[in-house]
Each structure stands twice: as C-alpha cells, then as structure tokens.
Amino acid sequence: MKDFINILRRFIPPYKSRMLLNFLFNLLSAIFAVFSMALMIPILEIIFGQSRDVMALQQWTFDLGTIKNNLYYYVTFVKNEYGGGYTLLFVGIFIILMTLLKVGFAYMAAYEAVHIRNGVVRDIRSQLYSKVLRLSMRFFSDERKGDIIARATGDVAEVETSIMSSLDMFLKNPVLIIVFLISMLVMSPTLTLFIFLVLPVAGYIIGRVGKSLKKVSREGQDKMGVILTVIEETLGGLRIIKAFNAEKKMDEVFQKELDGYKGTMNRLMSRRELAHPMSEFLGTIVIVVVVWFGGTLILGNKSSLTGPTFIAYIGIFYQIINPAKAFSNALYSIQKGLAAMDRIDMILKAPITINDKENAKTVQAFKNQIEYKNVTFAYEGKAVLKDVSLVIPKGKTVALVGQSGSGKTTFVDLLPRFYDVDQGSITIDGTDIRDLKIHDLRELMGNVNQEAILFNDTIFNNIAFGVENATMDDVIAAAKVANAHDFISETEDGYNTMIGDRGSKLSGGQRQRLSIARAILKNPSILILDEATSALDTESERLVQEALENLMKNRTSLVIAHRLSTIKNADVICVMHEGKIVEMGTHDELLATEGQYFRLHRMQSF
Template sequence: MSKPKEKIFDVNLFKRLFTYIKPYNLVFIGLLIMVVLSAAFSAATPYLTKYAIDNSIAVKLKEDFLFYIIIMLVVLILQTVIQLCFIYYAAWLGQNLVKDVRTKLFNHLLRFKMKYYDNSSVGVLITRSVTDMERIADIFGQGLFMIVKDLLTMIVVFAVMVYINVKLSIIVFIMLPLLLYATRIFQKVMKKAFEEVRTEVSNLNSFVQERLTGMKILQLFTREDTEFKKFKAINERHKKGWLKTVWYNSIFFPLADLSGSIAMGLVAWYGGLHVVLEGSDVSQGDLIAFIMFIPMLFRPLRQIADKFNTLQMGMVAANRVFKVLDTTSQIDDHGTHIAETFRGDIDFKNVFFNYVEDEAVLKGISFKVKSGDTVAIVGATGAGKSTIINLLNRFYEIKDGVISVDGINIKDVTLESLRTQIAVVLQDVFLFADTILNNITLNHPEITEEQVYQAAKDIGIHDFIMSLPNGYHYNVKERGVMLSSGQRQLISFLRAYVTNPSILVLDEATSSVDSYSEQLIQNATDKITKGRTSIVIAHRLATIKKADKIIVMDSGKIVEQGTHNELLKRENGYYRNLYEVQFLKEDVA
C-alpha cells in the first residue's frame, strides 16, 4: 500500500485555527486593509519615480519635479505608518489568539484522567503549553499576514510592470518559473525538517525536566556521566534537525538572490541598449522603475519562502496542540447530585479494576465503612490499597461493580462536590513554590487566614509554623524543598483539615518522618479523624490498633476483615503473620 501524500499545507487545520480569530474580527479586517494599502504604496514609489524621470529630468523641466518629490515623500510616510501599525497589530492578534488557545489547553489538561498523565511525558506537555504556543503566535505575527502582504505586493507590482512595459516584463518573468519551482520543493523539505525539529525539542524538554527533578537520585547513584552521554545524544539529534533547515536555507536563498540578479542584469542590458536608441519603446523612467521593481518582485518571493517556514512551524505546533485538545481522556461528569455534605457511609460492591488491560489490580472487592468509623487497609506493596483511594475519588473509572457513598453511586455525584467532600493526605506530599498559607488554602476564596490559624491550633501545629521565618507567609520554594518530609506532612494534614471534609483518607501519611514530627502527626491524626469517616492506608502500628476495622488485602483481593484483636486471634491468619513480621519489633520498641 502506498503511503498517503503528505500535505504541505493543511487547510482544515488552518480553518480550525481561524475559529479563534472571531473575537478579534475588527482587528483582522483592519490588518487586511493595511495589507492592501501597503501593497499599493509599495508599487507607487517606483511608478512615481518613472514619471518624475520621464516628465521632468529627461525633458529638463524643473517645475513638476518638486511636486513628484513631495508626493513620494507623502507616500513614504504613509507607508511607514501603515507598516508600523501592521507589524504591531499582527503580533497583537497572534498573542491574543494564543492566549485563548493556551487557556483552553490548560483548562483541558486540568480535567484529564490520572491515566493520561500516567502515560504522558510532562516535558512534552510543557512543550505543547509553552514553546508550541509561541510558534502558533508566529503564524499571525510573522507568517500569514506577511505572506498575504508579499503575495499582494507581487501581484500589484506584476500588474504595474506589465502596464508600464510588456517587453521588459517578459524578460523579468522568464526567471520566475524556476524560482517558483524551487520554492515549492523548499516548502516540502522544510515542513519535514521542522517536524523533526519539534519532535527533538519535545524529547529534549522531557529529558531535562525529568533529570532536573530527579537530580538527587542521579547524584546519589553517581549517574552524572551516563545521563550526560544520553543528553549529548539527544542534543546531537536536535542539532542535526536544525542543521537540516540551515542547509535547505543555504541552498534556496542564494538561488533566489541569483535569480533576481540575473533578471536585473537582463533588464539593464536590454533596457539600457534600447534607451540610447531613437524611437525606442523603453524610456529612462521605465528602466529605473524596473530596476526598482525587480527586488520588489523577487524579494517578496524569497520572503514568502522564509515566512512559509515560520508558518509551517506554527502549523506543526498547532497540529500537536490540537491533538492534545482533541484527546478525550476526561472522567465522565454526568452526575446530577450535588453533595453539600456526606454522612460518610462507604460501600464497595464487587469492584473490579485494572490500570492496564488484562492485568487486574482489584478482583471483585467488597466492603463497607460506617459513618464516623476509622478503617485501616493493610497489605503488601501492590496489593491494591492506594488504588481504592484513587477509585473513591474517581481519578480512574472502575471496570465493573459499584462504589457508593451514603447509598448514592459516586457516578451520580458531580465530580466537584464529590472531591470537595473527600480530603486526602498522601505519603508523598506535593507543595507548590509558594507560601505555606497558599499551600494550605490552595487559594480557595472561602478559606480565610483566620480559619487557617484556628485549624492549625486545633491540630497542634500552629507553633511549628510560627517558628518558621515569616510564619504562614514563609515561601517553601519548589516542591517544598525548604521543609523536611515531616514538616511537609504536617502542612498536608492542615490542608486536609481546613477544608472540613466529610471523608478523610490517609495514604501512609505517617511514614518516613522523624520522631518529633511523628508525634505531631499522630496528634493531628487523632484530631482530624475524630467524628468523621476515615480510611487509613496503614503504616504505623498505633493507627492500626485504633481502627474500628482493619481490611487486609493481598493481590487485589480482601483476605481478612476485623478489628486488631479479632485478627490477631486467627491462627495462621494473614494479618497475624503480617503483624508478627512487620510490626512486632515496632510494638516491642
């Protein structure tokens, strides 16, 4: 089967991009008017020069010469003003359009399923949201309108040249077919080259972003040299991609200049020869005008090829961005029930789930959590404990079964109200490069600073926060690097508590902390779990012992349920063996 012919210019993609221009139609129409005027004024100067030479200089009449000079000066001033407005508003339109597309893209990204991010590179998504967006802006600021302007200029110049002198025009146009053919070939190879460049830019961004984020691991395991070699390889491919575009430019643009020079030489030879002859149909003004016209005809063609590069880069970027926008990876939010609060009765009925097709993670689990109870979930790594939390929040869709809260299927509850009523404290706490206060409230308009103070006092961490420089306004920097793991965990507890959730989830939230922070965390845990339904992915023994019920999981199934004492009484029970292996030393200590 033959490979489908690749499009040099995707009209459908361009039409879609144009839908974002509608709010700025007046500016768009104004730019088109400026394009027409600019083309007209460009051709006016050589035409006026011809008349000035033929009607004044050639016949030695000084009276009208000043008039022509003044007219040319006015045309030049108007052309400059139009050019200034054109450049500014073309860029203005491009930046406003890309602002709207970027806003839509980010809003789209905010609502993707977690599965999408599991399978996507952060570096690539950053490239789509930032670098590719700037390329789209260039479509209008440096591409489309410039191409239209140059094309119209060529048409006007072509018409005026034919009107002035047909024979000289034919000489000039002999060189155009060759240049037009070269331009088409240039456009095809440049499109392919730019696609390669954009791919390598994405790879480079992704690689650098991941290595900078994981720099501590690289240095701990002395992988600097290995990763440097990988970076050099990616950087080399990026360089080769760009050098292809440079090579194509180095061939085409000298060829375009050569064509213009040959055309000008032919006109000078033929026109100059006929100017000295009596009764010739070529005047001095014609010759000078054509010498001025030739660069105006060939330079736009050269610029069109150059601007077409910009246009193609923008189109490649737009295609990549629209692919993300066209991705339907959102959780279906068709629920109509708005949960202002939950009692907290949770019911999992025969729930099946898999992250990857045919690789089951949960295998028909069923359990209930009563309102106000604290339930601990224990089991080996990979048993499916954290998956339960992800499904309760609808970060992923279950394959089969039903999950309900207060007897209502969570699919019938709006996503926003469901997640508002469930607060999660994770083991790996993520903090933004912002103040502690903003990391707690996440800029929620209804959570006041006074509420945060009171909540911090309630769970016993106000003094810890106030001991930091600037207290609640202390900037924790990127990912909270200015705080210890225990301190970050305390902030996450306060972030959960201040929202006053109906259901609280602690996903191994007390692991990997120092003894001082552990005591603060334990006190905070007792406070925030009191009187509300809580699910604890257990790590610390103290939390497990206090739980109203313990659910024991293994390989995606629930193997035991009961209280701490009930489970310990079972001979050769899974929990008892787990307790003796993992927790006995901690209990004795």
C-alpha cells in the same frame, strides 16, 4: 499550507476586527507604494527629455486616465512656469508624500498584526494549561513529564517564532503582490503574462525544499522533550545521583541526548538557512529574464512601453520580489512551527475521559454510606482491582493494608474519580459517582498523601489552598489542630514564610503537618489518607499521628497504611492482595484468624 490555514481558523476568529483593519492598511500601503513608483515616470521623462505637455485639466474622477492626465497637466504647468529643476522638486515632494503614506499605513498594519500574533500565542498557552488541568490522571501516567513541559514551553515558543511571526507576511504579502500585479498588468499585459509563467517555477523549487523541514523539526522537538525529562529527573534525584556516584553515568546519558539533538538541529538549520540564498538567487534570475524580455519588446517596438515606463515597471516588479522572498522564508519557518503545533495538539486534542455527564446531579453533603459494587479496574490491560465490593458507612474509619502493588492506592483514587472504573460502580448515598458533578464530588473529600504536595508559596497560601476567602484566624486554627502552629511561629515570617520548591525549606514532618492543616481547613466529609506517616521519624510520626486523629474525628476515613500500628483502632481493616480484598475485620478479629494480616503484623512486630 492547509495545516497553517486550519491553525488560523482555530485561533484567529476572536481577532476578526483586527484582521480587517490589517487588510485595509496593507491595501492602502500597497496602493501608495504603486503611486510612489509611478511618479518616477514623469521624473525620468523630464530627465531624458521625453516629457509630453498636457494643457487641459479634466474633472477629477476615480479613473486612471483622468488621474494621469491631470498629473501631467500640473507637471506641464510647473515646468513651463518654473523650469525643469523645480518640476523635479515638485514631483519629488509628491513621491515623499506617497512614501510617507505608504510606510505609515504599513506600520498601522504591522501594529494590528502584533496584537493578533501575541493574542493567539496567549490563547494557545491558556488553552494548553486549561487542558492540562482537565485531563485525567491516566493521560499523565502515559507521558513523560519533561515532554509535557517541552510542549508547554519550547513548542509554544516555536509556534510563536515560526507561525505567528510569519502571520504578518501572510496578511500583508498577498495584498502587496495582488496590487502590484494589477498595476503591472495595466502598464504592460504582455510582460506581466510572461512573468506569470516564470514565477511559478521559482515557487515550485522553493516549496520542494521546504517540505522536507517538517519531519526533521518534529524529531528535534521530540529530542528536546527527552532532554527536559533528563533535566527534571536529575533535579528530582540529585541526592541519589550523588549518593551512588552516578554523576558520570547521568552526564553520559545527557551528552548522548544533546549530541542527538545537535545532529537533528544541524540538519534542520542547514536547510532553513538555504531559504534566503535560494530565494535571492532565483529572484535575480527572474529579474534578469524579465529585463531581457522587456528590453527585447521595447527595442523591437513590439510594445507600447517606453524607457521611463519600463524602469518604473521594473521598480514595481522589484517590490514583488521582497514579498515573494518573505513568502519563501515564511514557508520554511511555518514547516518548523507546524511540527511544534502537532505536538501541542497531542495535548489540546487529547480526549477528556473524566468529565461531567449531561444533567449531572449536584451533591452538597454526604449522609449515609459509600459503596464499591463489584469494581474492576485495569491499567494498560493489566487488572489492578478485580471484582471488589465494600460498604463504608458514614463516620467509620476503613483501613487498607497489603503488599505494594495490591491495588490500595488505585482503590482510593477511584473515589474522587481520578480514574473511572472499568466495570462495576461506586456510589455515594446510592448515587453512582459518575452521575454527580465532579466539582461537588471532590468538594466532599480531603486528601493527605505520603508525599506532601506543597507549592512554592507562603505557608498561609499552602494551608488555604483550594479554600476561598480563608482568613488568617481560620488558617491558624487549622494549623493548631494539625500541631503545626508552633513550628510556623518560629519561622522568619510566620505564616508569610516562603517554603521553597515543594516545601524544600521544611522537614518531612513539617510538610506533612501543613498538608493535614490544609485538609482540616477544607473540613471535608470524607478523608483519604495515603500512607501519611510512612516516611517520618518517630517524633514526627507522633505529632502527625496526633494531628491525623484530630482530623479524623467524626469523619468518614479511608486510610492506606504500611505501619499497622497506626490503624489498630480502625473500624474495619481490609487486607488486599493482587487486586482483591482477601480479609476484612477489626485488628483483633484479623489477628485471631492468623491469616495474611496476622503474618504482616508478626513481621512488623519482629
């Protein structure tokens, strides 16, 4: 319950006014529910011939005795004037009116609860997505993509169905129970005190069963994350699965995860389904015990209760049974929802390691040079860069070559602060990039990666991505520089053509040229190219290389390349090996030394 209250404290404050209205409407609904049951007493007294006549009308006040006296006065008047049949009709109309007010206020309370519930779920989704955008790349390196998707979809849905659907019960039921108990105390303190001794026993039994749900629920949600990971990897690697005839293997992996999920959910659901029959069984026991004890008091003349009053008392008590049963069902649901919220909080409460310093500096332009000063970076305790230093003057092209795993991509990823250095510093125009605003820093840079990262949107929106107020003329101009305009014009809808998931409707060279057009439109001062031509055929490479040369004119460029032919004209070529720059110079200078670069060049030439 403490965890549930903490969730409410975090997400309910924006909806305080609706909470207040919900409480008010539930209170009024409970009061009119008591009145509708209490009006059964005069009806029963008339039927059983026990009605008493009241001949004096008192002045109306908010006093129970006065209200009761005047109600009986009007019952006596109608009975004497029109007879018993009309009196029953008269009281019945009052019961209908009280019931109408009861259900009307109950609906208004539920209406407010719906807005609270949907608002809170929207806020959770909004916070989750915003946090995903702000977390560092290191966080996602440690997490399975399918598990993150499961938290953002299935776990949020579980919170909605489990916790938020129970919110109305927790807003309404305490009010109903308190009002009903006060009414019962007024009618018979002795019998009500006896009920106070019986109900906690039933509540304790229900609570003990509910406690075991949270752990099993957490297991189920973890397994769903694994299932989504398998699906995501299957869709991404379907070509390889078919090429290697691995359908059977992948199916076996998936079936194994499904069977594990099924077993976990069977245990969970079987315990949750126990909630209703257990609460109904315990409720019946309580009713029988209360009727026995109350009947004993009346038969033994040990109470002021009369038969009609006792029947009305039982009716009010029965009104408590439903909220109590709803409580038990809600407790089961909430345990499942809390497990989902724990998984969501792994994202919401994850520390943001890459953020702006207090009083971070703004930067509008790149003027002189980038400098890596004794930079060291480790990933999971393994050093990736070791005491690397390099100066990159403005307008120069610096190429990074070396074997896979030598630290090239990490080297360039540190510049836009996808990661932060462990030791040393990176400066732009003499200012440590950690002292600059992240938005301003990244605004200076444009990226073209080995895998063109595109979105399931139009060609226009993919090129204009991240550039506000881009016009069609701007986009077309960028596409022409990137050698993309011709193939775009040949598509069905031109620049309004949808390119499919990750640009699946386009070839590799076309996707890469759209990426270059996007970088051209941004017009960055610093350009980062990560093996932008390594996955292309010869014709596509020629077009892309020409587009890259257009893009790199008069810009500071950091280029990662495996094909040495693409970086022969770089101002400086840095050869990296095991996290260090082991050679540095121009293409001709490095060939003359007959070192690592010479061997790489000879292997590619061969």
